[in-house]
Amino acid sequence: MAGTKTTTGAPTDVTQKHNKGGIGESTLRPDGTLKVTGEFAYSSDMWHEDMLWGQTLRSTVAHAEIVSIDTAEALAMDGVYAVLTYDDLPAEMKNYGLEIQDTPVLAHGKVRHHGEPVALVAADHPETARRAAAKIKIEYKELPVITDEASALAPDAVLVHEGRDDEYIKWVSHPNIVHNQPIIRGDAEEAAKKADFVVKGEYTFGMQDQAFLGPESGLAVPSEDGGVDLYVATQWLHSDLEQIAPVLGLPEEKVRMTLSGVGGAFGGREDISMQIHACLLALRTGKPVKIVYNRFESFFGHVHRHPAKLYYEHGATKDGKLTHMKCKIVLDGGAYASASPAVVGNASSLSAGPYVIDNVDIEAVALYTNNPPCGAMRGFGAVQACFAYEAQMDKLADKVGMDRVEFRQLNAMEQGTLLPTGQPVDSPAPVAEILRRVKARPLPPERQWEIADGDADVRELPGGLSNTTHGEGVVRGVGYAVGIKNVGFSEGFDDYSTAKVRMEVINGEAVATVHTAMAEVGQGGITVHAQIARTELGVQQVTIHPADTQVGSAGSTSASRQTYVTGGAVKNSCELVREKVLEIGRRKYGSYHPAWATAELLLEGGKVVTDGGEALADLAELLEDETVEIEAEWRHRPTVAFDKRTGQGNGHVQYSFAAHRAVVEVDTELGLVKVIELATAQDVGKALNPLSVVGQIQGGTTQGLGVAVMEEIVVDPKTAKVRNPSFTDYLIPTILDTPTIPVDVLELADPNAPYGLRGMGEAPTLSSTPAVLAAIRNATGLELNKTPVRPEHLTGT
Amino acid sequence: MRVNFTVNGRQQEADDVWEGESLLYVLRERMGLPGSKNACEQGECGSCTVRLDGVPVCSCLVAAGQAEGREVVTVEGLADFAKQRAEHGGCASGACGSEQGTSLQDAKQWQAKGTDSQTGEGGELSPVQQAFIDAGAVQCGFCTPGLLVAADELLERNESPSDADIREALSGNLCRCTGYEKILDAVRLAAARQGEAV
Numbered sequence: 001m002a003g004t005k006t007t008t009g010a011p012t013d014v015t016q017k018h019n020k021g022g023i024g025e026s027t028l029r030p031d032g033t034l035k036v037t038g039e040f041a042y043s044s045d046m047w048h049e050d051m052l053w054g055q056t057l058r059s060t061v062a063h064a065e066i067v068s069i070d071t072a073e074a075l076a077m078d079g080v081y082a083v084l085t086y087d088d089l090p091a092e093m094k095n096y097g098l099e100i101q102d103t104p105v106l107a108h109g110k111v112r113h114h115g116e117p118v119a120l121v122a123a124d125h126p127e128t129a130r131r132a133a134a135k136i137k138i139e140y141k142e143l144p145v146i147t148d149e150a151s152a153l154a155p156d157a158v159l160v161h162e163g164r165d166d167e168y169i170k171w172v173s174h175p176n177i178v179h180n181q182p183i184i185r186g187d188a189e190e191a192a193k194k195a196d197f198v199v200k201g202e203y204t205f206g207m208q209d210q211a212f213l214g215p216e217s218g219l220a221v222p223s224e225d226g227g228v229d230l231y232v233a234t235q236w237l238h239s240d241l242e243q244i245a246p247v248l249g250l251p252e253e254k255v256r257m258t259l260s261g262v263g264g265a266f267g268g269r270e271d272i273s274m275q276i277h278a279c280l281l282a283l284r285t286g287k288p289v290k291i292v293y294n295r296f297e298s299f300f301g302h303v304h305r306h307p308a309k310l311y312y313e314h315g316a317t318k319d320g321k322l323t324h325m326k327c328k329i330v331l332d333g334g335a336y337a338s339a340s341p342a343v344v345g346n347a348s349s350l351s352a353g354p355y356v357i358d359n360v361d362i363e364a365v366a367l368y369t370n371n372p373p374c375g376a377m378r379g380f381g382a383v384q385a386c387f388a389y390e391a392q393m394d395k396l397a398d399k400v401g402m403d404r405v406e407f408r409q410l411n412a413m414e415q416g417t418l419l420p421t422g423q424p425v426d427s428p429a430p431v432a433e434i435l436r437r438v439k440a441r442p443l444p445p446e447r448q449w450e451i452a453d454g455d456a457d458v459r460e461l462p463g464g465l466s467n468t469t470h471g472e473g474v475v476r477g478v479g480y481a482v483g484i485k486n487v488g489f490s491e492g493f494d495d496y497s498t499a500k501v502r503m504e505v506i507n508g509e510a511v512a513t514v515h516t517a518m519a520e521v522g523q524g525g526i527t528v529h530a531q532i533a534r535t536e537l538g539v540q541q542v543t544i545h546p547a548d549t550q551v552g553s554a555g556s557t558s559a560s561r562q563t564y565v566t567g568g569a570v571k572n573s574c575e576l577v578r579e580k581v582l583e584i585g586r587r588k589y590g591s592y593h594p595a596w597a598t599a600e601l602l603l604e605g606g607k608v609v610t611d612g613g614e615a616l617a618d619l620a621e622l623l624e625d626e627t628v629e630i631e632a633e634w635r636h637r638p639t640v641a642f643d644k645r646t647g648q649g650n651g652h653v654q655y656s657f658a659a660h661r662a663v664v665e666v667d668t669e670l671g672l673v674k675v676i677e678l679a680t681a682q683d684v685g686k687a688l689n690p691l692s693v694v695g696q697i698q699g700g701t702t703q704g705l706g707v708a709v710m711e712e713i714v715v716d717p718k719t720a721k722v723r724n725p726s727f728t729d730y731l732i733p734t735i736l737d738t739p740t741i742p743v744d745v746l747e748l749a750d751p752n753a754p755y756g757l758r759g760m761g762e763a764p765t766l767s768s769t770p771a772v773l774a775a776i777r778n779a780t781g782l783e784l785n786k787t788p789v790r791p792e793h794l795t796g797t
Numbered sequence: 798m799r800v801n802f803t804v805n806g807r808q809q810e811a812d813d814v815w816e817g818e819s820l821l822y823v824l825r826e827r828m829g830l831p832g833s834k835n836a837c838e839q840g841e842c843g844s845c846t847v848r849l850d851g852v853p854v855c856s857c858l859v860a861a862g863q864a865e866g867r868e869v870v871t872v873e874g875l876a877d878f879a880k881q882r883a884e885h886g887g888c889a890s891g892a893c894g895s896e897q898g899t900s901l902q903d904a905k906q907w908q909a910k911g912t913d914s915q916t917g918e919g920g921e922l923s924p925v926q927q928a929f930i931d932a933g934a935v936q937c938g939f940c941t942p943g944l945l946v947a948a949d950e951l952l953e954r955n956e957s958p959s960d961a962d963i964r965e966a967l968s969g970n971l972c973r974c975t976g977y978e979k980i981l982d983a984v985r986l987a988a989a990r991q992g993e994a995v
Contacts (some may be wrong), residue, residue, distance in 0.1 A: 026933070028930055028931065028933075029935060031938070032929075032935050033922070033930065034931050035922075035932055035935050035938030035941050036872075036922065036926040036927075036935060036938075036941055036942075036945060037832070037872065037875075037922070037943050038830070038831070038832020038833070038871065038872065038873045039832070039873075040870035040938055041831070042831075042834075044831075044834075044938065045825070045831035047829075047831075049825070091855065104908055104952060113909075125815065125818060127815060127818075210973075211973055212837040212937070212939075212973055213834070213842060213844060213937065213939040213940055213971065213972075213973050214834075214836065214937065214939040215835065215836065235837045261938075262937060263834075263836070263937050263938070263939030264937040264939060264973050264974055265937075266973070281798070292835065294835075294837075294839075295836070295837040295838060295839060295841075295842075296837045296839075343921070457961065459961045459964070459965060460961070465965070477908075480922070521934035521937060522937025522938065522974050523936065524936070544907040612965075637832065659887065671886060691933040692933065694933070694976075694978075694979075695933050695936060695974070695975055695979055697808075697976060698976030698977075698978045698979070699973075699974045699975050700976075700978045701976055702976035702977070703973070725838075726841070727839065727841035727842055727971070728841055729835045732971060733977075734968050734970075734971060735963075735967045735968055735970070735972075735977040735980065736964050736965070736968045738976055738977045738978075740978070741976055741978050
């Protein structure tokens with residue numbers, strides 16, 4: 001191994017090289033066969049001889065003191081091997097957390113939200129473990145619940161966390177605020193005087209669940225050295241490791257993590273779920289322990305998207321130019337911080353949307369409450385803001401008397417526009433163009449449900465096979481929206497990734513192996529890694545090594561960052577391997593051909609070739625039995641923290657833009673909505689794998705559709721208890737709810753990014769929701785300031 | 798209790814089954830067949846869909862004891878099941894009139910051959926499995942096994958389904974990654990290839 005080398009992300013060329021199966025081709029997933037045959041091993045498929053099943057006992061109330069816990073009866077049950085509570089935690093560190101270590105591994109003296117883990121059981125059958133958990137007696141003394149801004153910030157409010165000493169506390173006005181971020185640029189107050197039209201709005205965004213299908217699960221196997229091997233589905237192995245090892249009282253090298261098959265993530269696996277619990281039980285019992293949440297528990301097992309209240313004011317001149325924007329965004333972070341501080345940073349810095357607004361007065365805050373903890377979900381703070389500012393744009397366009405799309409285009413951001421943070425957008429920003437494209441698309445034909453004999457195919461109508469209408473009371477609406485999402489971790493975070501690339505000769509053929517800790521969660525990162533290696537190294541066969549902690553961190557599979565950052569790391573390591581290979585070539589063959597010294601040399605089709613295409617050497621012959629392997633870290637260009645008072649600073653790395661046009665049909669009598677089409681256009685910089693890119697865009701669009709018309713975790717405002725923790729009551733779109741999603745992909749290279757690519761996984765989730773809302777408003781004439789829209793909002797019942 | 802049933806053409810026996818165990822649990826934890834998935838375990842998501850005497854069911858809602866003496870096909874057996882059907886005139890399940898079990902007696906349990914989906918090597922995939930790979934219908938893949946079983950059953954009874962037919966047939970299978978567009982593409986592709994092959 002050539003040791004670890006660190007480089008920063010210098011501008012790179014964006015030319016595509018021509019190796020078969022390289023970047024730009026829709027190569028198929030390397031795990032595809034395993035996934036269609038049932039052989040792919042997801043984290044819930046793990047099995048070990050002699051293994052036990054772990055079960056978590058969770059609080060039945062949202063906020064209470066724990067008076068007593070009695071585990072005797074559970075421990076006495078046949079088949080039960082261990083029952084653990086806070087008192088059994090082995091190390092001094094008993095909390096974990098992504099940004100603030102405020103989350104107890106097991107509740108200590110107090111529970112702060114419904115479903116908080118209180119005790120653990122290990123037993124020889126999952127049902128035995130469940131029954132034992134039910135035998136644990138917990139006496140609670142209930143406390144008042146904090147459920148919203150008013151109850152959180154009341155002068156005499158109960159504090160969700162007492163004695164805070166985290167880095168954010170000194171900047172907040174109340175201990176029940178996790179973090180706040182003001183952003184001031186220009187003079188909104190003064191600019192408002194120049195506005196001919198002002199619109200104000202108050203918007204509510206419901207709590208969305210990631211609803212990944214593969215439940216939280218994994219297997220912990222104790223090892224002879226006193227450590228533990230953990231197989232788990234996560235988004236970031238090394239971040240988990242940093243949180244797990246201290247509470248186990250083990251050095252990190254004794255906690256060996258391997259990524260198991262991940263059944264979707266969408267932000268919901270950024271936080272620890274069962275990882276520590278399984279390890280604790282395994283270390284206590286000396287046996288392998290598997291934990292698999294069922295769907296009910298999964299709703300309590302991970303953080304959700306922050307519900308939000310958003311207060312906006314926009315102004316415009318009579319010729320349609322935006323004068324100013326003021327907003328306050330209140331995010332409900334729930335009982336523990338999770339990623340709330342970063343979500344606040346995103347929500348505030350992207351609150352103006354992809355528009356030129358020189359005068360802004362912004363504040364975003366996240367609250368501590370006794371509601372379920374909220375954190376990362378696809379779109380991460382930018383989703384809630386987009387829902388609100390796009391509603392504002394429609395209202396303002398109407399006031400000015402302009403077409404809603406033209407109004408957006410008139411005010412659209414371009415390359416060079418300053419964000420509210422003062423940071424220039426220094427790569428293409430085709431906001432007006434993507435709007436033009438979705439608008440130019442022909443509309444789907446009217447009354448598609450009509451079939452021969454004047455009859456109706458009810459499957460094409462709102463209500464579907466419930467056969468609630470044959471077209472009576474059905475009206476159509478069309479709506480548009482556009483959004484901006486940042487790519488990568490912002491605000492000065494050291495957002496690096498590591499890739500180990502090896503080249504060697506096997507069976508007479510030069511082949512490559514790529515080893516990273518990147519969590520493949522379904523997005524297709526491993527497909528892209530193989531494509532990059534083929535492009536850079538001119539090989540056909542690329543082996544993707546399983547992701548584990550035996551290689552350096554790859555950062556998180558979130559923030560649309562993995563193709564950019566770990567893709568960039570793979571590219572960089574490949575380039576370093578190529579240099580080594582060429583060095584070997586020069587040593588061996590340099591005297592045979594002058595091009596070894598003078599030409600730019602590439603690796604193509606298993607050969608070293610000149611940039612003119614002349615082959616100089618066969619890679620297999622060049623390498624013989626030599627192996628070239630390099631592990632190196634790679635960084636994108638650095639960012640800085642936002643100023644705590646003004647919000648100014650170059651905090652972001654890159655941006656991603658998407659626009660949607662939604663066409664809906666609404667049964668106004670029953671309040672049922674059918675989305676007919678959800679067309680989208682997005683700039684992806686460079687589509688490394690076009691098939692996967694389109695798949696990401698369609699998937700993200702559908703999650704946006706879900707929160708527009710059906711998805712919401714309902715929390716009882718009196719008790720802070722979750723009312724709908726099941727797929728029976730928390731609805732996600734089925735294939736019947738999801739329309740045709742035509743996708744228009746633009747490729748305007750970002751000169752700062754590898755191959756010119758843009759992180760693209762999140763942007764489609766932003767504008768999808770407001771486009772659907774706009775279409776429903778267009779169909780019904782209703783104001784609809786809350787998402788999801790429910791039938792009663794449409795019928796007024 | 799002991800449960801005897803046929804899984805992917807093989808007689809199986811599960812011992813020490815607790816009466817409350819689902820067919821899904823027995824397949825996954827006792828038979829070594831984790832291909833059927835456990836996304837909700839409440840009959841809402843379809844990820845555990847198997848054929849029970851030919852009928853697609855959520856195996857999480859079937860008590861293991863209810864499978865006694867019956868035939869189960871899981872995603873692990875789908876390729877062979879489809880092959881048998883092609884060779885025996887369109888019905889491998891026994892549910893469409895042929896004598897129960899006979900067509901499956903030779904069916905071997907699925908074996909992985911090759912892991913590179915690009916080359917299609919291994920050649921043991923059913924048309925609908927191959928179409929899911931080719932059309933990009935697989936992302937995280939957790940919904941895939943259930944969708945494959947459901948889509949295969951649709952194409953068994955309807956050779957050229959309309960989009961509305963496909964949507965109706967797959968409406969019990971949740972997918973969170975794809976937005977379903979590429980799943981529709983995959984089923985259309987499998988139907989088209991099936992049509993060409995006839």
